Amino acid sequence: MGQRRATITAVGHYVPEKVLTNFDLEKMVDTSDEWIRTRTGIRERRILEKGATSDLAVEAIKRLFENSGVAPDEIEVLIVATVTPDMFFPSTAAVIQEKLGLKKAWGFDLSAACSGFIYALITGAQFIESGNYKKVLVVGADKMSSIVDYTDRNTCVLFGDAAGAVLLEPTDDPEYGIIDHVFYMDGSGGKYLYMPGGGSLNPPSHETVDKKMHYIYQDGRAVFKVAVVGMADVSAEIVERNGLTGKDIDWLVPHQANLRIITATAERMGLDLSKVMINIDRYGNTTAATIPLCLSEYWECGKLKPGHMVVMSAFGAGYTWGAVLMRWSLPNPPKPRPDVARYCEEMDSRRFEMVEELKIKNEVGK
Amino acid sequence: MDIEAKVKQIIVNKLNVSEDKVVPEASFINDLGADSLDTVELVMEFEKEFGIQVPDEDAEKIRTVGDAINYLKQKLGQA
Numbered sequence: 001m002g003q004r005r006a007t008i009t010a011v012g013h014y015v016p017e018k019v020l021t022n023f024d025l026e027k028m029v030d031t032s033d034e035w036i037r038t039r040t041g042i043r044e045r046r047i048l049e050k051g052a053t054s055d056l057a058v059e060a061i062k063r064l065f066e067n068s069g070v071a072p073d074e075i076e077v078l079i080v081a082t083v084t085p086d087m088f089f090p091s092t093a094a095v096i097q098e099k100l101g102l103k104k105a106w107g108f109d110l111s112a113a114c115s116g117f118i119y120a121l122i123t124g125a126q127f128i129e130s131g132n133y134k135k136v137l138v139v140g141a142d143k144m145s146s147i148v149d150y151t152d153r154n155t156c157v158l159f160g161d162a163a164g165a166v167l168l169e170p171t172d173d174p175e176y177g178i179i180d181h182v183f184y185m186d187g188s189g190g191k192y193l194y195m196p197g198g199g200s201l202n203p204p205s206h207e208t209v210d211k212k213m214h215y216i217y218q219d220g221r222a223v224f225k226v227a228v229v230g231m232a233d234v235s236a237e238i239v240e241r242n243g244l245t246g247k248d249i250d251w252l253v254p255h256q257a258n259l260r261i262i263t264a265t266a267e268r269m270g271l272d273l274s275k276v277m278i279n280i281d282r283y284g285n286t287t288a289a290t291i292p293l294c295l296s297e298y299w300e301c302g303k304l305k306p307g308h309m310v311v312m313s314a315f316g317a318g319y320t321w322g323a324v325l326m327r328w329s330l331p332n333p334p335k336p337r338p339d340v341a342r343y344c345e346e347m348d349s350r351r352f353e354m355v356e357e358l359k360i361k362n363e364v365g366k
Numbered sequence: 367m368d369i370e371a372k373v374k375q376i377i378v379n380k381l382n383v384s385e386d387k388v389v390p391e392a393s394f395i396n397d398l399g400a401d402s403l404d405t406v407e408l409v410m411e412f413e414k415e416f417g418i419q420v421p422d423e424d425a426e427k428i429r430t431v432g433d434a435i436n437y438l439k440q441k442l443g444q445a
Contacts, residue, residue: 039401039403220402220403221402221403221405221406221422221426222422224403224406225406225409225410225422228407228410229410258403260403260407
């Protein structure tokens with residue numbers, strides 16, 4: 001008897017309109033477009049000027065509903081991966097339920113930082129595989145601009161705001177859907193990437209504000225090293241343990257934190273960059289949103305197709321990290337919407353341009 | 367290949383710099399155009415090539431070509 005599997009049957013994403021470019025940041029902190037581009041791959045990011053994380057998520061889910069024809073009252077469970085909830089409680093899931101009228105859904109928030117989406121995806125898949133639910137909505141949404149210190153040049157260039165959503169449903173076809181996952185957590189990494197203030201350890205006070213404890217703290221060197229190794233190892237592990245090689249993978253969907261981590265992961269898997277989803281240049285690191293944002297854009301553009309074997313992998317605060325293996329089953333739309341269509345053409349050429357820039361960055365040192 | 371030559375070769379490849387610049391007193395960041403993440407990648411390359419582990423507290427002290435050569439010689443018991 002085959003195991004009942006969950007598969008992705010609808011996707012949607014949202015990015016706010018306001019663009020914050022590297023040139024804008026040059027005016028705010030001591031940095032340069034050239035430095036940011038060649039060190040991280042990021043050219044610009046989006047900022048939500050008014051509203052909260054739930055508003056990003058609501059727009060992404062609306063797009064998912066429009067793409068699929070699914071109605072709000074069909075949703076049974078809503079899982080929201082985020083580290084920037086609207087508030088501690090009620091959950092962002094509850095806020096979204098009210099805003100969208102997901103009358104029959106129950107749900108909750110899930111906190112796993114940059115690994116939040118893949119953790120939430122597999123959590124949602126369990127509800128399907130158990131046979132108890134048929135429509136589970138999984139959202140990755142973060143308004144990172146709400147916890148970024150725009151006077152800290154080490155972190156403010158990295159992050160942006162966005163949301164992505166996927167719908168999970170059961171599939172009877174054993175060829176498709178979510179096949180496997182490998183997840184890890186190592187709490188000893190907590191001190192290298194965190195936000196110290198605002199929780200029960202350091203409740204908000206004048207002091208926590210004065211000491212800038214409500215912003216992201218990151219030890220870039222420490223995180224970079226473990227992220228490169230962690231994401232590459234787990235991506236290779238999931239491929240190998242399913243008896244596959246890089247040749248069998250159609251798409252690597254890596255968390256978009258730094259282009260150098262992405263290229264190192266692809267290299268480790270023996271994957272050509274033509275098989276790696278990259279949009280970090282346009283959005284930066286949007287934490288829980290990066291992976292569904294990639295899936296949704298590449299799907300709309302007709303590049304992610306039914307039958308494709310996909311590896312999603314992420315590394316984030318905690319530390320948390322992991323990889324998911326799935327075979328894509330969702331047919332493409334007849335054509336992408338206008339906001340995505342303008343990127344479809346250049347998706348391939350731009351990837352190589354960006355990687356070339358990384359390679360030549362040391363010309364100055366010659 | 368002795369340690370010194372191998373270290374220099376790794377630096378030349380990783381930082382994409384010409385060999386004559388890779389002298390013991392050259393600083394990775396000030397003279398060879400590396401940034402802090404490049405130095406992390408460089409240490410990872412040493413770890414891979416020499417089959418060793420370099421703790422973070424040691425890695426932070428490796429700032430010049432000479433630092434790297436001395437550290438690796440010591441670590442591999444050839445100082």
